[in-house]
Amino acid sequence: xxxxxxxxIVILILAVVLVATALGSVHIPLRDVLGILASRIPxxxxxxxxxxxxxxxxxxxxxxxxxVLLALVIGGGLSVSGVLFxxxxxxxxxxxxxxxxxxGASLGATAGLLFFIPQGLxxxxxxxxxxxxxxxxxxxxxxxxxxxxxRLEPTTLILAGxxxxxxxxxxxxxxxVLRIQNLQDVYVWxxxxxxxxxxxxxxxxxxxxxxxxxxxxxxxxxxxxxxxxEEAAHSLGIDVQRLQRLVLIIGSLVAAACVAVSGVIGFVxxxxxxxxxxxxxxxxxRLIFHSLWVGGIFLLVADTLARTVLSPTELPVGxxxxxxxxxFFIYLMKRGSGYHGR
Amino acid sequence: MVDKMRLAGxxxxxxxxxxxxxxxxLRLQPSLxxxxxxxxxxxxxxxxxxxxxxxxxxxxxxFLNERPLDSYSLPYLAREIAMIxxxxxxxxxxxxxxxxLGRTPFYTRLGRPSEADVxxxxxxxxxxxxxHLASRLVSDLSGGERQRVTLARAFAQRTEVLxxxxxxxxxxxxYQISTCRMLKNxxxxxxxxxxxxxxxxxxxxxCDYVFVLDKGNLVTEGCPTNVFTxxxxxxxxxxxxPRLNHPVTGRPVIVP
Numbered sequence: 001x002x003x004x005x006x007x008x009i010v011i012l013i014l015a016v017v018l019v020a021t022a023l024g025s026v027h028i029p030l031r032d033v034l035g036i037l038a039s040r041i042p043x044x045x046x047x048x049x050x051x052x053x054x055x056x057x058x059x060x061x062x063x064x065x066x067x068v069l070l071a072l073v074i075g076g077g078l079s080v081s082g083v084l085f086x087x088x089x090x091x092x093x094x095x096x097x098x099x100x101x102x103x104g105a106s107l108g109a110t111a112g113l114l115f116f117i118p119q120g121l122x123x124x125x126x127x128x129x130x131x132x133x134x135x136x137x138x139x140x141x142x143x144x145x146x147x148x149x150x151r152l153e154p155t156t157l158i159l160a161g162x163x164x165x166x167x168x169x170x171x172x173x174x175x176x177v178l179r180i181q182n183l184q185d186v187y188v189w190x191x192x193x194x195x196x197x198x199x200x201x202x203x204x205x206x207x208x209x210x211x212x213x214x215x216x217x218x219x220x221x222x223x224x225x226x227x228x229x230e231e232a233a234h235s236l237g238i239d240v241q242r243l244q245r246l247v248l249i250i251g252s253l254v255a256a257a258c259v260a261v262s263g264v265i266g267f268v269x270x271x272x273x274x275x276x277x278x279x280x281x282x283x284x285x286r287l288i289f290h291s292l293w294v295g296g297i298f299l300l301v302a303d304t305l306a307r308t309v310l311s312p313t314e315l316p317v318g319x320x321x322x323x324x325x326x327x328f329f330i331y332l333m334k335r336g337s338g339y340h341g342r
Numbered sequence: 343m344v345d346k347m348r349l350a351g352x353x354x355x356x357x358x359x360x361x362x363x364x365x366x367x368l369r370l371q372p373s374l375x376x377x378x379x380x381x382x383x384x385x386x387x388x389x390x391x392x393x394x395x396x397x398x399x400x401x402x403x404x405f406l407n408e409r410p411l412d413s414y415s416l417p418y419l420a421r422e423i424a425m426i427x428x429x430x431x432x433x434x435x436x437x438x439x440x441x442x443l444g445r446t447p448f449y450t451r452l453g454r455p456s457e458a459d460v461x462x463x464x465x466x467x468x469x470x471x472x473x474h475l476a477s478r479l480v481s482d483l484s485g486g487e488r489q490r491v492t493l494a495r496a497f498a499q500r501t502e503v504l505x506x507x508x509x510x511x512x513x514x515x516x517y518q519i520s521t522c523r524m525l526k527n528x529x530x531x532x533x534x535x536x537x538x539x540x541x542x543x544x545x546x547x548x549c550d551y552v553f554v555l556d557k558g559n560l561v562t563e564g565c566p567t568n569v570f571t572x573x574x575x576x577x578x579x580x581x582x583x584p585r586l587n588h589p590v591t592g593r594p595v596i597v598p
Contacts, residue, residue: 090431149357218451225446227435228495231427234396236499237420237447281479282433 079295082269100138108134135256208257377549444498
């Protein structure tokens with residue numbers, strides 16, 4: 001990776017962050033955004049003239065900036081998690097939700113929203129914990145079912161994921177039928193949105209994503225070899241069972257942390273790694289690095305559109321990711337050369 | 343001569359049912375090209391997986407250099423034994439990237455292939471006639487080209503033992519012959535080669551030694567010229583063949 005390329009990517013990310021922070025139902029000039037941000041950086045404070053209104057500062061620092069950064073983190077996290085699942089299951093159609101992360105999280109969050117939060121047993125802020133617990137429980141069940149003779153079997157695992165997800169999704173619907181108060185909250189959560197998310201959400205998701213990405217890079221070389229198939233990977237010195245387990249755990253933790261704060265945002269984790277594999281190849285170090293920043297920017301742009309196109313009404317970001325991502329994905333698929341791992 | 347590898351009383355069975363291989367004893371010496379033949383279900387692939395430590399025998403021991411296989415670490419074994427399984431997966435790696443994967447046991451987790459690794463990979467591509475494909479994507483190649491790239495990857499591993507499960511299956515006649523020649527050349531550099539082959543004529547022409555497996559047992563072993571008698575072929579493969587010999591090499595020719 002050339003230094004110049006990395007610098008260009010960093011500049012691109014900063015530019016998108018600034019523009020996304022400026023855009024919204026209340027437009028804030030870029031100059032003010034820059035000023036407000038600079039005033040928070042110790043060395044630069046003296047250089048800016050604080051002539052913006054208090055309201056603008058609150059919007060930038062309390063509302064927009066955390067949401068913009070969260071979009072970057074969630075987009076990057078879901079994409080890297082997608083790389084891990086597609087790699088460890090050697091299936092290009094695997095996504096971060098394949099082993100029940102999303103349906104488990106949905107059940108956890110729905111149970112929380114319908115039974116615990118309205119009773120005042122716990123606060124609304126604990127919703128991510130419910131989602132996270134549900135996600136991990138579903139993941140555990142599916143990965144137990146995905147074994148045959150003590151070995152993780154990718155096809156069995158995927159089928160188990162589909163079956164368990166179906167059951168859990170049915171249970172979510174059942175809960176919603178039985179309890180009709182608070183349904184609005186449940187719907188919004190299920191559709192996936194970054195609306196109203198703040199610094200505390202960023203603090204919940206970021207550590208998982210950072211640790212996940214570092215571990216993913218640590219395992220990248222093994223994942224490359226693993227693409228050759230289990231027997232070939234074994235003969236190249238890889239402990240295949242251990243690798244599969246590790247990668248599933250890391251991928252699930254990252255996905256669960258993302259889903260817990262943002263709800264189920266589809267398509268990013270499936271599409272970004274898949275598209276990038278067509279563009280930069282299957283080598284995992286490259287793939288993980290590019291998935292991280294492209295996934296982040298993709299979700300940030302989608303979320304910015306979601307809160308501006310019909311402003312002041314907000315669209316769930318999942319609508320945008322699917323509408324923009326789908327056609328682009330088809331274009332790549334038609335253009336791309338022999339991806340399918342035959 | 344010291345055995346390169348040895349199986350002593352090895353029995354293996356999958357989860358249910360009777361053993362795929364039963365108290366098998368065999369010895370493999372350095373610098374020889376071994377063929378493994380037998381009807382479907384004889385246990386040929388299982389034998390290779392046991393030699394590669396991919397499967398662990400329920401009874402008996404597999405030795406490498408007179409030490410049990412499970413006393414070595416996997417990364418160490420990867421520098422001693424290379425394996426080309428029956429089925430491979432092809433992802434959009436370039437040919438050079440794929441061949442360089444054969445060097446992964448020789449550098450660290452976060453490291454990159456050294457100049458020397460790249461040289462070795464290049465040489466492996468030259469030997470297998472895939473040098474001109476270096477920057478092509480493996481997923482775009484023909485079946486025969488992929489097979490040769492896979493062979494180059496295993497050569498790049500520079501191991502003393504090379505296991506191959508039906509390496510000639512997708513190849514046309516020319517490449518079947520040239521693959522066997524390449525393998526033969528490796529044995530002259532001290533490599534021990536064990537290949538499962540279905541084509542008895544390839545075994546008769548190229549292998550120094552052959553193991554005949556049937557229903558999990560070693561039926562016979564030895565030089566193909568002595569082993570491939572019409573009686574044996576009839577017993578094991580249930581096909582009647584006349585006794586024929588190649589007019590030039592004198593090796594057996596097996597045709598119905």
